[in-house]
Amino acid sequence: MQILKENLDKGYLVAKVDTTDKFETLKAMGNLMAEKGFVKESYIEAVQEREKVFPTGLPMEALGVAIPHTDSIHVNKKAVMCGILERPVEFVVMGDDEARVQVEVVFMLAIVKPDDQIAMLAQLVETCQNVSVLQTIKTAEDMDAITEIMDGLMA
């Protein structure tokens, strides 16, 4: 795990994540979210369990994304962690237990009150639907652009 950018005030993290399966990915990202105080220790197991029952893989036009999240009782502060995967990891597609997607970018969400975070959630969906924006994140080279994207998300 290599942290590329952190903004604890706005509540986001961007990191390169090197893992080989989705539970390892969720654990590594959850650990860092807990370390930074965004979520409780209990989030790490809860988000993995939630992924088993309600998968969050999204085959976007640009590439595979996952948006793991879990109940707010495990959350301290609203936050998003963007994990850029060094190696694609297979997730089950949301709402379709038969379908799989190779995920390259993970947005792990710490949600406290959904009504307060509609703007962030809507912006996240827009971000993921934008092919060039998602490619910029995945490439992980233009940190100014990535910072701008994350600032926009947590505005």
Add this chain to the structure above:
Amino acid sequence: MKKVIVACGTGIATSTVVCVKIKEALQKANVQADVIQCKVAEIDSKISGADLVVTTTSYTHDTVPVIRALSFLTGIGVEADIQKIIEILS
């Protein structure tokens, strides 16, 4: 008034986004409907009188039509799904 239930696993993230998008689409198409958001586990308790269920999880119902909401998140095929929703509610 037509009734639409929008559900996801936790009732906190994806259903919130899908709910907003469906409300916008219905307003644009001038279709009046109550759009209710909940967890998938709560659908059965709220389904009475519902005309449509839109969900981001796997769910089926014997009598009420169910539309998968994945397109609202990926953007792929969303126009076709909005058209389907409007047809069901019109």
